[in-house]
Amino acid sequence: MLLADPTAFAARSAKTVGESIGVSETMIIRFCNALGYQGxxxxxxxxxEVIYDIRTAKWSNDGKESDQSPYSFKQIMRWDQTNIENTANHMNPEDMDAAISKIVDADAVLVAGLHAAFPMAHWFTFALDLLKKNCHLYRPEFSTHLGAFTDQSVLVVFSYYRYSLHPIRLAEKAKEKGLFVIAFTDTTISPITEYADIVFTLEIPTRSILQFAPVTFSMMNALLSGISVKSNANIDFKEEDKIMDFFVQ
Structure with a gap:
């Protein structure tokens, strides 16, 4: 329901939302906590904030503002294309190569991201798990300890505006333990940068998750492609057993 009708969550109480889908108010709150929210x-x-951004943003077409409504899907996709291109032009190839090497050589990889960044962390863990073993998704509702990780392990963190404290504290502890930290974030002054060895920042004009997501997924795809080439691995999405194992973790 959250994805199908986000306005219901924006306008209704937790109790009302729960009643509309046949669950308790407590279940709705637990769902929020599972995504890393305090409530x-x-x-x-x-x-x-996301809905407000959708309704008030002026999308550009070929660099010119447009007040046309409803929004053209072509305009939006061109905007995403521009954001991806700008980010690619500002990325350091040496950082990308280093990140690929560290992940390929790591004895284990932990991936963290909460709030709107959780789907990104989830997908990256899923795809990376098809390329190498011992990949783990950070889940704050479980007891996640760094005891199983070593100074040969890697932490990948997705941290965007409204920066959740859990991944930042996790990165801090990981650095103390000697893990190599790779961060995806929205600005060079993001709190996560203090604890990251490599930082990939987005070159986009707003703080909208609707613009973060396409660029981040493109960056992840580039990173995963490099990992596949360097490790001589091929992603086989027909490995049903491995996919099922991922979803029941």
Whole structure:
């Protein structure tokens, strides 16, 4: 329901949303906590900000503002294309090569991202798990300890505006333990940069997750492609057993 009708979460109480889908208010709050939010109100506030951005943003076409409504899907896709191109032009190839090498050589990889960044962390863990073993998704509702990781392990963190404290504290502890930290974030002054060995920043004009996501997934795809080439691995999405194992973790 959150993806199908986000306005319901933006306008209704947790109790009302729960009643509409046949679950308790407590279940809705647990769902919010599982995504890394402190409670329903924090999730609701972020949804309202995203919806506001959708309704008020002026998308550009060939560098010129347009007030046309409804928005053209071509304009939006061109905007994403521009953001991806700008980010690619500002990325350091040496950082990308180093990140690929560190992940390929790592004895284990932990991937973290909460709030709107959680789907990115989830997908990256899923895809990386098809290329190499011992990849783990950070879940704050479980007891995640760094005891199983070594100074040969890698932490990959997705940290965007409204920066959740959990991944930042995790990165801090990982650095103390000697893990190599790779961060995806929205600005060079993001809190996560203090603890990251390599930082990939987005070159986009706003703080909208709707613009973060396409660029981030493109960056992840480039990183995974490099890992596949360097490790001589091929992603086989027909490996049903491995996929099922991932989803029941």
């Amino acid at each position: 329903y109100s924090e999730l609701q506030q972020e949804i309202r």
